[in-house]
Amino acid sequence: MLVVGSVALDSVETPFGKVEEVLGGSGTYFSTSASFFTDVNLVAVVGEDFPEEHLSFLRSRNVDLGGLRKVPGQTFRWKGEYGYDLNDAHTLETHLNVFENFRPEIPVGWEKSKFVFLANIDPHLQLEVLDRIVEPEVVACDTMNFWIERERPALVELLKKVDILLINESEVRQLGGEANLVKAARIILDMGPKTLVVKRGEYGALMFSEHALFAAPAYPLEEVFDPTGAGDTFAGGFMGYLAATRNLSPENIRQAIIFGSVMASFTVERFSLERMKVLEYVEIKERFRKFKLLTEFQGLD
Ligand code: AMP
Secondary structure, three states: OOOOOOOEEEEEEEEOOEEEEEOOOOHHHHHHOOOOOOOEEEEEEOOOOOOOOHHHHHHOOEEEEEEEEEEEOOOOOEEEEEEOOOOEEEEEEOOOOOOOOOOOOOOOHHOOOOOOEOOOOOHHHHHHHHHHHHOOOOEEOOOHHHHHOOOOHHHHHHHHHOEEEEHHHHHHHHHHHHHHHHHHHHHHHHOOOEEEEEHHHOOOOOEEEEEOOOEEEEOOOOOOOOOOOOOHHHHHHHHHHHHOOOOOOOOHHHHHHHHHHHHHHHHHHOOHHHHHHHOOOHHHHHHHHHHHHHHOOOOOO
16 A cells, blocks of 8 residues: 655644644555555655654554654644544644655555545645556545645546545535535546545545445544644544455455544544554454444344
8 A cells, every 4th residue: 555645743732631742744644544455665855854753653554654754844733723622623733844845755565556545635636646647446536725725727627537536525525515424425526536525524434436335423532632644644544454355345344444443543542642552453443343333223123
């Protein structure tokens, strides 16, 4: 699996606490989550100020950093806050820094990647990376309001080449230009992606495709500290499971959505990647089983 995305230093405040300059970034959350299922090759850039311990952590998860450049300048920084409604992040500051002039390099051999995830980053960069990949089997991508507002034409161009789009509910409405979620989803499917996965925070996820609809709840948790990275972690579990099984049947896509939900449910239990750092695969399997029980009910016949 190849991924391009941000590797960041995040400062986050939630009603339950505050952290500064901790490990974050869409590429980081995605890679860590997917690494529980498959091999991950990460394309990204950090500045000279980026702590070596964060790179060691990614290596410890077997994430291949052959496409990660350390260049003069400052690492990408994001500052956000959440109110008691943890579903919507309020971005306070975004400093692209080294991402501003970044030209991604694809190490030899990575252009043959079969599964590609274009994590939330400038759509021009997402396009540039995708154009370098020869015959990918599955291309998925994420984006956010920041890019829908600023770089819409590049995003529209990208969506023509993407199989699966994973975005949150407010982004579906914004991108589709339509308040009704189902109608907005149809508009987005007409823009290119065959499958749209709508991440709905504590309300779970919805999947739309031409002929199918699937709804999954979020795992009900007593402790939610910080929703940052939940979306990217979801995408990592979802794509990681698809890449590991190489099976795109509707049934397997449903399972992938549950694995995505399971991974996201762990991330939000602590700040930054603290929970992911101590997570074991047996815990993932256990929570997957609990998810099944959560939604099981008897049919009418
Ligand atoms: P999520 O909560 O899954 O939507 O993603 C949170 C992560 O996205 C944070 O760790 C941020 O560093 C990163 N992020 C925030 N804004 C941007 C942006 N404009 N481009 C790329 N990554 C971003």
